[in-house]
Amino acid sequence: MAATIHILPVSPPHIDLNLLDRLSADLAARLQMQCRVHVDEFDSGFAFDTYRGQTYSTAILAKLAEVEVTEGDIVLGVTEADLFVPVLTFVFGEAQYPGKAAVVSVARLREEFYGLPADAEKLRVRLLKEAVHEIGHTRGLGHCDDWQCVMVSSHRVERLDLKGAEFCAQCGKTLSGA
Numbered sequence: 001m002a003a004t005i006h007i008l009p010v011s012p013p014h015i016d017l018n019l020l021d022r023l024s025a026d027l028a029a030r031l032q033m034q035c036r037v038h039v040d041e042f043d044s045g046f047a048f049d050t051y052r053g054q055t056y057s058t059a060i061l062a063k064l065a066e067v068e069v070t071e072g073d074i075v076l077g078v079t080e081a082d083l084f085v086p087v088l089t090f091v092f093g094e095a096q097y098p099g100k101a102a103v104v105s106v107a108r109l110r111e112e113f114y115g116l117p118a119d120a121e122k123l124r125v126r127l128l129k130e131a132v133h134e135i136g137h138t139r140g141l142g143h144c145d146d147w148q149c150v151m152v153s154s155h156r157v158e159r160l161d162l163k164g165a166e167f168c169a170q171c172g173k174t175l176s177g178a
């Protein structure tokens with residue numbers, strides 16, 4: 001995958017750039033892709049649903065897809081906002097399938113969301129897994145049945161913790177076009 005992943009802070013609320021820098025380093029190491037953290041905040045206020053108190057992820061995706069990047073690059077938005085799509089109570093993230101845009105939320109990746117003490121390492125690993133998963137979708141990968149594969153569908157944080165951050169052999173093969 002010789003392309004660049006553009007990591008964009010999507011706000012409000014404000015997201016800590018250190019979190020994005022760590023994700024950038026982790027993704028670069030994991031996917032062997034260049035990563036670039038953009039400092040200009042991408043405004044997602046237009047996608048906020050006042051009735052639900054959540055942000056509509058598909059609307060953000062459509063806007064992220066308009067960001068001009070080199071053909072083959074990926075635009076990954078990261079937000080503190082709690083994301084939703086109309087049929088689900090929430091989503092950890094969403095991606096074009098296939099496409100160039102993906103968005104992930106850290107809101108429900110934080111232990112604090114579940115009334116537990118903050119855990120920076122847990123957050124870091126969860127964010128990496130969720131980002132790799134959505135990037136896999138942008139590259140045309142669907143959900144996988146292998147419980148350890150990063151492409152397994154996980155709607156609960158416990159499930160996210162259980163799976164790995166890697167693609168299984170089959171998904172890896174599909175990804176490399178073999």
Ligand SMILES: [Zn+2]
Nearest residue numbers: 133137143153
């Ligand atoms: Zn998925």
Ligand SMILES: [Zn+2]
Nearest residue numbers: 144149168171
């Ligand atoms: Zn797989």
